[in-house]
Amino acid sequence: MRGGRATARHALLLLYGGLALPPLRAWLEATMSAHMLVQIPLLGVLGFVAARWLPPQWRQRMLALSGGPAAWVVVAVFAMAYWMLPRVLDAALASSTVELAKFLTVPLLVGLPLGLAWPQLSLIGRGFVWTNLISMVAVLGWLYLAAPLRVCNSYSLAQQQQTGGLLVAAALTLFVVWFGTLFIGRGAATGR
Numbered sequence: 001m002r003g004g005r006a007t008a009r010h011a012l013l014l015l016y017g018g019l020a021l022p023p024l025r026a027w028l029e030a031t032m033s034a035h036m037l038v039q040i041p042l043l044g045v046l047g048f049v050a051a052r053w054l055p056p057q058w059r060q061r062m063l064a065l066s067g068g069p070a071a072w073v074v075v076a077v078f079a080m081a082y083w084m085l086p087r088v089l090d091a092a093l094a095s096s097t098v099e100l101a102k103f104l105t106v107p108l109l110v111g112l113p114l115g116l117a118w119p120q121l122s123l124i125g126r127g128f129v130w131t132n133l134i135s136m137v138a139v140l141g142w143l144y145l146a147a148p149l150r151v152c153n154s155y156s157l158a159q160q161q162q163t164g165g166l167l168v169a170a171a172l173t174l175f176v177v178w179f180g181t182l183f184i185g186r187g188a189a190t191g192r
Contacts, residue, residue, distance in 0.1 A: 012046060012050060019043065029092075032089070033162055035089060036163055037166055043102070043107050043110075044110040044111040044114075047107030047108060047110060048118075050111070051111065051112045052115055059116055063117075063120060072114070072117035073125065076114045076129075077129075077132055080133070080136065083105075083106055083110070090152050130178045135171075138167070138172075145164035
């Protein structure tokens with residue numbers, strides 16, 4: 001089992017490194033939809049998974065120092081909202097400093113906090129996270145569809161509208177999946 005965890009950790013680091021390498025990074029950032037719907041979520045997922053691999057005593061200590069999982073959820077929600085701003089996407093493409101900040105803060109301020117908090121959250125707490133995520137994605141998708149002008153200078157209006165449609169579709173899909181788990185049973189809804 002220990003060898004399997006080490007292999008998984010190495011795979012996680014390789015994926016993180018691969019996302020940061022110029023060929024894959026440039027390909028994912030070439031379109032607005034891949035940037036917002038593939039690269040940024042993958043960085044968050046990497047942080048979420050990494051949190052699960054922290055020693056249990058570290059996780060407990062971090063949760064105890066912050067007063068419980070709620071503080072970690074607040075950090076993740078604000079960091080997630082920040083990286084959804086069109087101006088920040090533009091800045092990440094124009095500045096290597098902002099790009100580096102994205103590669104550090106999305107895993108550390110979105111994924112890691114959610115990974116720490118998730119096992120401790122009640123069904124209502126998890127519902128808060130899901131509804132917040134779904135509503136942010138839906139509103140951003142609607143904004144991209146409804147805006148008559150480009151909101152990201154780095155991407156065309158056609159890419160913006162395509163991304164808007166994909167974000168709305170993603171929000172609907174997330175809602176259906178999350179809502180469906182509520183009817184399948186508590187085990188599916190809590191991830192246990």
